[in-house]
Amino acid sequence: MRLGREFIEALDTVAEERGLDMSVVTSAIEAALLSAYNRRYHPYSVDRTTEIKINHDTGDITISELRKVVEAPTNPDREISLSDALAIDPTAQLGSILKIEKNPGDFGRIAAQTTRQIISQRLRDEERKIVYSVFADKVGDMVNGTVFKMDGSQIIIHLNDKTDATLPMRERIMGEKYVPGSVMKFYVLDVKNNFRGARIVVSRTHPGLLRRLLEVEIPEIKEGIIEIKNIVRDGGLRAKVSLITLDPDVDPVGSCVGNGGARIKAVSAALRNEKIDIVAYSSDPLTYIKNALSPAQIVKVEPVLDREKEAIAYVYPDQLSLAIGKGGQNVRLAAKLTGWKLNIETLEPDKMPTLKDIFDDVFEEPEQTQPAEEL
Numbered sequence: 001m002r003l004g005r006e007f008i009e010a011l012d013t014v015a016e017e018r019g020l021d022m023s024v025v026t027s028a029i030e031a032a033l034l035s036a037y038n039r040r041y042h043p044y045s046v047d048r049t050t051e052i053k054i055n056h057d058t059g060d061i062t063i064s065e066l067r068k069v070v071e072a073p074t075n076p077d078r079e080i081s082l083s084d085a086l087a088i089d090p091t092a093q094l095g096s097i098l099k100i101e102k103n104p105g106d107f108g109r110i111a112a113q114t115t116r117q118i119i120s121q122r123l124r125d126e127e128r129k130i131v132y133s134v135f136a137d138k139v140g141d142m143v144n145g146t147v148f149k150m151d152g153s154q155i156i157i158h159l160n161d162k163t164d165a166t167l168p169m170r171e172r173i174m175g176e177k178y179v180p181g182s183v184m185k186f187y188v189l190d191v192k193n194n195f196r197g198a199r200i201v202v203s204r205t206h207p208g209l210l211r212r213l214l215e216v217e218i219p220e221i222k223e224g225i226i227e228i229k230n231i232v233r234d235g236g237l238r239a240k241v242s243l244i245t246l247d248p249d250v251d252p253v254g255s256c257v258g259n260g261g262a263r264i265k266a267v268s269a270a271l272r273n274e275k276i277d278i279v280a281y282s283s284d285p286l287t288y289i290k291n292a293l294s295p296a297q298i299v300k301v302e303p304v305l306d307r308e309k310e311a312i313a314y315v316y317p318d319q320l321s322l323a324i325g326k327g328g329q330n331v332r333l334a335a336k337l338t339g340w341k342l343n344i345e346t347l348e349p350d351k352m353p354t355l356k357d358i359f360d361d362v363f364e365e366p367e368q369t370q371p372a373e374e375l
Contacts, residue, residue: 008059020127026054028121029114036114037063041104042077049078051099063107064099131163132198138188142212145186145202147178157186157202164200171203173236176272185209185270205235210276213267214241218256226252229281232336236272238329240292240337242281253278279337289313289342292334296323299347310341317346 015022034052042050049066067080069092080100085092092098145157145165155167155178171189172178186202187209193199203209210231220226225247233239243252256278257264268274277295282288286301289311296319304310313331315323323344324331335342 005059008056020130022056026056030054032114032117033061036110037104037107040107040110063102063104065102067098067100069094069096069098127162128193128198131200132191132193135159135163135188135191135198135200136193139191140208141188142185142209142216143188143202144183147180147182147184149180150178159200163198165202166200167202167204171201171205173204173272173274176204176236185213187212204271205233207231207233207239210239210241210267210271210274213270214256217263217267218258220250220252220255225250226255230337232333233274234329234333236274238275238277238325238333239271240277240279240333242279242288242292242337244281253280277333285309285338285340286311289334289338289340292337293323293330293342296330298323304343307341309339310343312343312345314345314347316349320344320346 011025012022014020015025030052034050037050037052051064051066053062053064054060055062066078067085068078069082069085070079071082071094073079073081080098082092082094085096085098088100089098143159145159148156148158148164150156151166153169155172157165157167159165165186165188167178167186178184184204186204187206188200189203189206190201191198208231210233211228214228215222218226221228221243225245227244227246229242229244231239231241241256243256245252245255255263264276264278268276279288279291279294282291286303289301290298290313293313296315298319299314299316301311301313304312313323322330325333331342331344
């Protein structure tokens, strides 16, 4: 029985195009044929031992039933007498395994059908494994993707010709339009393998996406001269990034902002023009808090006594709304960035005393008295 050389060549071509290991596919076909053979010819036997091999060079299929050569067989499904074995193979010996070749005439059709099924299944299985192995290593990386379509509450993203990912609602930038055909950058959040294949989840709001964009746009970060200490985001609205430099001659904030803000604007543009505050990290928590509340100008920061990691930031009245931010966004992100609970309080600005303040008693208006009535 044979599959034929042309079939083997076609199988090689498919395996090569799909990136499959031909030995794995051949083993899968042999296992499927063995299962089909036993179901067809030995449906009630659990002891019978059969072997099926495919010759990759010729396409020939060899079916052999294996028997152990013994003096007096007690299990005909697994054993054969020495006399019967010698009639088949003159070199047979006691204790050896005899292969009795079979060639059932009606098995060809079953073999062809089974082979087609297992090839299709194996191709799907192997492709899923390849996709999983490739993208499992990309968790935490940035990838380009093309918006394909809406599927319920999720958006399907084409990562390549064979691989799709899902963008859940919680991972989308608020107000961002996901138009089919548009190309965007995504953060690979999770990759799981199940019976349907690799399930890839991507994000547009994860701080890791901003980190990868900064690494691409700012060479000093990629080269390790500037280190990102922390990133917090309100996706599509505002982000804060704290940096520290390992080279005292390099200004981390200026390097990230770039000439005329060119570098940070390029990063922002990839995130629906998200506002990005670049903050200088400090090992002094009070200085770090002051920097984190940028762009507001902070007069001073004081820790709250008897309360762990809680502080009050004092601002002049004209800086209060900026320090708090719309809906409390600025102070909330600063708190997340530093890990401190922050309170904002106003401080009246100092002013030079006036002459009236100094000579208050002199300039005090005389009391108005009621004129005496004439007698």
